[in-house]
Amino acid sequence: MAENPTLRVCALYGELMNIYADRGNLLLLERRCRWRGIGFELANATLGDRLDADAHDLYYIGGGQDADQRLCAADLVEHKAPALHAAAARGALVLGVCGGYQLLGHGYQLEDAWLPGAGLVDLETVRVEGPRLIGNVAIEVDLDDGPKRVLAGFENHAGRTRLGADEHPLGRVLRGHGNDGRSAAEGVRRGGVIGTYLHGPLLPKNAWFADWLIAAALDTGVAELGPLDDALEDAAHAAARRAAGIAER
Amino acid sequence: MMLGAKVSVARALGAIARASGRGGGTSLPGMLLQRLDRDAIGTLARRLPRGSALLSATNGKTTTAALAANILAKAAIPIVHNRAGANMASGVASALLDAVGPKGTIKGELGLFEVDEFWLPSVSAQLAPRSLLLANLFRDQLDRYGELEAIADRWAAVVAAAPGELGLVLCSDDPLVADLGRGREATYFGVRDDRLALPEIQHAADSKHCRRCGAPLQYLAVYLGHLGRYRCPNGHDPQPEPTVQAVEVELHGVHSATFSLISAAGRAHVELPLPGLYNVYNALGAAALCLSLGVALGDVVAGLQDAEAAFGRAETIAVDGRALSIMLIKNPAGANEVLRTLVLEPGQHDVLGVLNDGIADGRDVSWIWDADFELLASRLRGVTCSGTRADELGVRLKYAGVAPEKIAIVGDLPDAFDSARAAGNGTLYALPTYTALLQLRGLLADRGVAARFWR
Numbered sequence: 001m002a003e004n005p006t007l008r009v010c011a012l013y014g015e016l017m018n019i020y021a022d023r024g025n026l027l028l029l030e031r032r033c034r035w036r037g038i039g040f041e042l043a044n045a046t047l048g049d050r051l052d053a054d055a056h057d058l059y060y061i062g063g064g065q066d067a068d069q070r071l072c073a074a075d076l077v078e079h080k081a082p083a084l085h086a087a088a089a090r091g092a093l094v095l096g097v098c099g100g101y102q103l104l105g106h107g108y109q110l111e112d113a114w115l116p117g118a119g120l121v122d123l124e125t126v127r128v129e130g131p132r133l134i135g136n137v138a139i140e141v142d143l144d145d146g147p148k149r150v151l152a153g154f155e156n157h158a159g160r161t162r163l164g165a166d167e168h169p170l171g172r173v174l175r176g177h178g179n180d181g182r183s184a185a186e187g188v189r190r191g192g193v194i195g196t197y198l199h200g201p202l203l204p205k206n207a208w209f210a211d212w213l214i215a216a217a218l219d220t221g222v223a224e225l226g227p228l229d230d231a232l233e234d235a236a237h238a239a240a241r242r243a244a245g246i247a248e249r
Numbered sequence: 250m251m252l253g254a255k256v257s258v259a260r261a262l263g264a265i266a267r268a269s270g271r272g273g274g275t276s277l278p279g280m281l282l283q284r285l286d287r288d289a290i291g292t293l294a295r296r297l298p299r300g301s302a303l304l305s306a307t308n309g310k311t312t313t314a315a316l317a318a319n320i321l322a323k324a325a326i327p328i329v330h331n332r333a334g335a336n337m338a339s340g341v342a343s344a345l346l347d348a349v350g351p352k353g354t355i356k357g358e359l360g361l362f363e364v365d366e367f368w369l370p371s372v373s374a375q376l377a378p379r380s381l382l383l384a385n386l387f388r389d390q391l392d393r394y395g396e397l398e399a400i401a402d403r404w405a406a407v408v409a410a411a412p413g414e415l416g417l418v419l420c421s422d423d424p425l426v427a428d429l430g431r432g433r434e435a436t437y438f439g440v441r442d443d444r445l446a447l448p449e450i451q452h453a454a455d456s457k458h459c460r461r462c463g464a465p466l467q468y469l470a471v472y473l474g475h476l477g478r479y480r481c482p483n484g485h486d487p488q489p490e491p492t493v494q495a496v497e498v499e500l501h502g503v504h505s506a507t508f509s510l511i512s513a514a515g516r517a518h519v520e521l522p523l524p525g526l527y528n529v530y531n532a533l534g535a536a537a538l539c540l541s542l543g544v545a546l547g548d549v550v551a552g553l554q555d556a557e558a559a560f561g562r563a564e565t566i567a568v569d570g571r572a573l574s575i576m577l578i579k580n581p582a583g584a585n586e587v588l589r590t591l592v593l594e595p596g597q598h599d600v601l602g603v604l605n606d607g608i609a610d611g612r613d614v615s616w617i618w619d620a621d622f623e624l625l626a627s628r629l630r631g632v633t634c635s636g637t638r639a640d641e642l643g644v645r646l647k648y649a650g651v652a653p654e655k656i657a658i659v660g661d662l663p664d665a666f667d668s669a670r671a672a673g674n675g676t677l678y679a680l681p682t683y684t685a686l687l688q689l690r691g692l693l694a695d696r697g698v699a700a701r702f703w704r
Contacts (some may be wrong), residue, residue: 015457019388019396021581024618027648065396071463136612154613200615204644232647235640235658243606243638 005218006039010056012080013064013072014044017100020156022062024201025097028210029058036226038214047075053086057217058093061100063199066110069099073115076103081118088120093192093217097202101187101195102159120193122164132158137176137198138244139186143212150174151206152240153198161197163188170196175244192216205240207233252292253353255285259346275335279342290338290375293345294360296353297329301360301376302416302538303369305404306384308583309531310336310363311559312523313384316535318361320552324544329357334559336365338372359542366400373407380416381408382538384530385423387474387582388619390611401425408433418537420530421491422476428460431486438537439491442498442508445526446470446477461485473526474582493537495529502594503563503574503678510536514546519553524563525590527583561686563590565676568698572676577686579610581619584680588624591678597630599673601665603685604634604642610682614638617645626650630673633657635665636685662688 009029014022026042033040045051051059064072076084088094096104105123108115138152151171160180163169169179170187178186178197187196196202203210207230208222215222241247263278282289294301304313311334318330331344341362348356364372366386373381383404386397408417408429419430421439430437449471457466459481471477479488495508503524510517510533521532536549558564565574576591578584591598606612625632626649634642639660647653657672659665662685669677681689 018619020613021615021618024615024645024648027618031648065398067398067458067463134612154615156613200613201618204618204641204648229653232640232643232653232656232658236638236644239638239640243612 004039005220006041007033007058007214007217008041008043008056009058009060010043010045010051012045012051012059012061012076012100013047013068014062015046016068017062017064017072019063019065020098020154020199021201022060022097022199025062025203026060028203028207029214032207032210032228033214035228038218038225045080047071048079051080051083053083053090056087056092058095058213059084059087061096061103063098063100069103069108070113070115073103073108073117076118077116084118084120088191088193091192091219093194093213094120095213096195098155098157098197098199101197102161104188104193104195105161108159121188121190121195122167123161123188123195125159125161127158128160132156133177133181133197135176136240136244137178137186138174138241138246139171139176139178139198140174141171149208150241150246151196151198151202151209152200152237152244152246153202153205154200155197156199157197161188170194174246200240204233205237207237252286252289255282255289256346256349256353259285263343263346275333276337276339276343278346279335279344280339282342282346283339288375290342290345290372291377293349293355294376296355297357297360299326299359300379301362302380302382302542303362303364303373303376303378304382304384304534304538305364305366305369306534307366307387307389307580308385308586309527309534310334312528312562313382313531313534314361314363315559316532316553316556317538319556320535320539320544320549321359321361323548323552324539326359326544327357328359328361329355330361331363334363336363337368338375341372341376366404370403370407373411378415380418380538380542381411382418382534383426383429384420384534385474385476385582386425387580388616389580389582390613390616397425401429405429416541418534418541419489420476420534421489422472422478424457424466424475424479424488425460427489428486430489435489436493436537436541437489437491438493438533440472440476440495440498440526440529440533441478441491442496443470443478445472445498447472459483459485473530473586476530493533493540495533498526498529500524500526500590500593503565503576503590510546510550512536512540512546514540517546517550519550521553522556523558524593525586527586527590528563560690561681563587566693566698568670568693568696571670573679574676575679575681575686575689577683578620578680579683581616584617584620585624587680588621592624592628596675598625598628599630599669599675599677600625600632601669601677601679602632602634602642602646603636603662603665603679603681603689604638605636605682605684605688606638607684609684614641617642622646622649622651629655631655631657633659633665633669633672635659635662636682639665663692666692
């Protein structure tokens with residue numbers, strides 16, 4: 001870790017893509033940095049803004065309502081996709097949650113429109129006849145070839161996401177629906193590009209994953225960050241797991 | 250079977266269910282009646298000589314309906330009202346069923362029904378109301394209701410299908426709601442007092458864009474969530490001028506508010522015994538609805554001034570010598586108004602927060618991260634977190650800036666209630682979600698307090 005590290009986060013369309021309390025994710029990152037003496041900067045890049053591929057360590061896209069997602073999809077392709085590709089190539093993290101996850105792939109086929117995506121990962125989302133996939137969800141993830149860990153959250157999406165043959169999911173569904181309700185795959189991960197349907201928000205229910213993101217974005221290890229008193233966070237994680245029907249091991 | 254016989258059957262079965270202690274007394278008879286006669290709501294409502302008024306909103310339905318009922322009582326207009334807040338079709342049917350008298354007459358002249366925002370289309374189609382009050386649309390229980398725009402589209406279809414003589418009453422300050430009146434007659438209400446304006450639009454605010462061109466609306470003043478004075482930068486559809494206005498608004502902590510009510514009927518000073526700007530909006534909605542029904546301004550003011558808080562909507566009760574103030578929180582916009590009102594009270598506060606994730610609360614508790622608990626951070630002496638998701642509420646408060654040593658987690662509600670009451674001093678503020686409010690009411694009943702809410 002650098003001498004005076006600072007986590008530089010850029011929220012894409014923070015005022016539009018925030019439907020499932022995405023602020024909670026950003027708040028976890030901020031507080032957990034500051035409590036450790038790590039600097040934290042938050043920028044917002046909205047419609048029409050140019051995106052700087054070198055200025056941020058973590059790019060975040062949250063979920064949005066249909067109308068907002070359409071606006072953002074068009075803008076993403078026109079103004080931001082090349083910078084996101086360049087940022088990912090140099091090792092920055094890109095985290096998409098829910099609607100933001102859908103925009104990381106090739107695109108999203110709605111009944112009446114095709115929403116183009118950033119094309120960072122080989123996946124496609126379609127809206128199909130049938131119910132929205134809603135409920136508590138828990139997935140098992142294997143991020144660093146270490147012990148498998150659990151992410152718990154809540155999902156609420158109409159789209160079904162299919163991964164390309166060479167693409168890996170973020171995790172395996174233990175309870176809930178995941179990408180399409182059938183394949184047991186949830187989310188996507190290719191290096192530092194991560195997408196997931198888990199909101200709720202994700203990081204307050206999985207503080208360990210917030211730390212993993214901070215460490216990865218700063219190119220260090222979680223152990224180097226130093227511990228925090230996570231009694232409340234651990235209890236909230238356990239409660240989210242119980243809500244999904246997965247007891248703590 | 251004639252409707253009269255079906256009414257008797259539904260009532261008898263409802264009485265049996267109640268007597269067997271299975272609960273559901275407010276919705277079950279109506280549900281049975283609808284099973285027996287699909288058009289029961291319409292058939293019974295047509296017997297009301299003055300017709301029906303419906304109201305819907307994300308926040309404030311029960312309070313607004315209670316205020317309107319109080320006003321109509323001053324005007325000596327007998328009403329049929331789903332007072333208990335059962336606001337789906339079955340609740341409306343139950344209220345009508347309760348009002349059926351001998352020989353099928355109905356005991357009441359006007360129907361006053363609060364309706365769940367999702368149920369509005371079907372209830373409105375059956376009832377054919379003479380008046381419809383639509384007050385606000387906020388982000389709420391996305392797992393249950395879906396997206397805000399989808400609700401707005403459903404409401405627009407209700408308005409489009411209604412006959413021209415429908416008395417439409419709309420909040421001018423909510424762009425999504427005000428837009429429903431485009432191209433037709435409507436009564437608009439709104440606040441006009443920029444001393445109340447927030448420094449910036451709250452981050453959880455919705456519908457901040459012009460419904461015509463999608464451009465971000467420019468706010469001249471933000472009063473509450475996305476409610477305020479706004480304009481489209483491209484000049485689309487100027488905000489309708491409210492004909493029923495609140496000006497010179499003064500908020501008095503968690504107890505009351507005063508304002509001047511301006512309408513075509515004149516100007517009057519109102520001392521509202523309910524707190525917060527959100528209740529000023531509720532009062533304005535009730536006033537606008539009743540004025541549009543022809544009620545005299547004096548009756549409107551009298552009805553507002555001796556209102557009582559609905560259970561769990563900021564009423565204060567004494568429990569063994571200590572004041573308990575209960576304020577329902579269920580979505581970001583509503584919670585923000587409760588928090589904003591609470592911190593009007595000076596000093597440090599003791600709070601009991603109860604977060605449940607039942608179906609009626611929304612299984613998804615992410616909304617607490619959109620609510621501005623930061624407002625409380627420097628004003629808490631201590632907080633007890635309870636409910637099925639007590640831990641996550643604790644995490645939310647910690648990240649809002651509350652010192653962890655001030656946060657106690659006690660999942661079980663009776664235990665949490667006792668430990669919260671034993672800590673701190675002065676008023677204990679309870680902030681429960683919907684199912685937690687019902688549990689709290691049960692707990693208070695078991696202990697012999699708050700009996701007045703079982704009328």
